[in-house]
Amino acid sequence: MLDETTVTTYNERGWVVLPDAFSPTEVGVMEAAALKVLERPGPEIGREADGSPHVCWGMHLFDERFDALVHHPTLVDAGRQLLGEDVYVHQSRINMKQTNGSIVAWHQDFGTYHRVDGIPDARGIMIAVFLDDLRDVNAPLLAVPGSHREGLVSTAAVDPSSPDFDQVSKYRYDITPETMSRLVDQYGLESITGSAGSMLLMDMTVVHGSSVNISPFRRLVLYVNICPVDNRGESYERPEYYAARDFSPLMPDSTDRLAQFA
Ligand SMILES: O=C(O)CCC(=O)C(=O)O
Numbered sequence: 001m002l003d004e005t006t007v008t009t010y011n012e013r014g015w016v017v018l019p020d021a022f023s024p025t026e027v028g029v030m031e032a033a034a035l036k037v038l039e040r041p042g043p044e045i046g047r048e049a050d051g052s053p054h055v056c057w058g059m060h061l062f063d064e065r066f067d068a069l070v071h072h073p074t075l076v077d078a079g080r081q082l083l084g085e086d087v088y089v090h091q092s093r094i095n096m097k098q099t100n101g102s103i104v105a106w107h108q109d110f111g112t113y114h115r116v117d118g119i120p121d122a123r124g125i126m127i128a129v130f131l132d133d134l135r136d137v138n139a140p141l142l143a144v145p146g147s148h149r150e151g152l153v154s155t156a157a158v159d160p161s162s163p164d165f166d167q168v169s170k171y172r173y174d175i176t177p178e179t180m181s182r183l184v185d186q187y188g189l190e191s192i193t194g195s196a197g198s199m200l201l202m203d204m205t206v207v208h209g210s211s212v213n214i215s216p217f218r219r220l221v222l223y224v225n226i227c228p229v230d231n232r233g234e235s236y237e238r239p240e241y242y243a244a245r246d247f248s249p250l251m252p253d254s255t256d257r258l259a260q261f262a
Contacts, residue, residue: 015200018198031220033063086229086250097219099213099214123231125225139211143206180207
């Protein structure tokens with residue numbers, strides 16, 4: 001159960017970090033799973049310019065250990081408490097931020113989920129599980145506190161790197177420099193750090209991104225975006241690894257299911 005201070009922080013700032021949410025054993029299980037899943041050859045893998053994998057979308061569909069993660073009581077109970085309802089997984093992803101890898105432009109996760117996947121309301125949480133320490137020096141997440149109060153502020157632009165210009169997914173929903181300046185003047189800009197095993201809970205309308213990692217330190221993070229079961233995306237424009245087809249409520253497993261894979 002999240003305490004009152006944690007819930008207030010989440011509601012006011014748009015996010016909160018819970019240290020030691022997962023044990024070192026669980027972190028080890030998830031790290032091994034992430035490295036294995038990133039070896040997949042399919043279109044669910046996003047690659048750097050040199051071909052190395054840095055993202056896997058939908059990892060909970062491909063590996064039992066990530067199925068255990070999305071049913072972990074720590075994750076499910078926190079999500080249900082903050083959203084006040086049963087929840088489903090809209091999207092999951094592994095993000096491996098290697099030295100000199102990609103940036104992540106300023107965006108709101110809800111931008112694409114609403115306009116492309118058809119999720120009606122801005123009710124949902126981006127949950128991040130840190131498998132490495134996120135430090136100021138290895139390109140941590142950067143975010144605008146309080147930006148969730150603004151609703152959708154991202155605008156549509158054609159993504160020149162999109163592999164398929166006929167599809168709705170050719171658009172990106174980034175934040176313009178003018179909007180970003182206004183938000184930062186009004187609310188500030190912060191880095192989100194924490195040690196491996198921490199769990200970040202972030203409202204899916206918070207404006208966030210990350211810069212290039214020029215440090216020698218790897219930065220491996222898992223993301224699980226959840227929404228209340230009455231807030232479903234039903235456009236089905238994108239494959240399941242981007243956007244859920246299964247809206248069953250997540251029921252928490254036994255606490256030790258994930259650790260049992262060790
Ligand atoms: O891990 C990162 O650097 C950012 C990832 C992100 O913003 C996202 O997946 O929505």
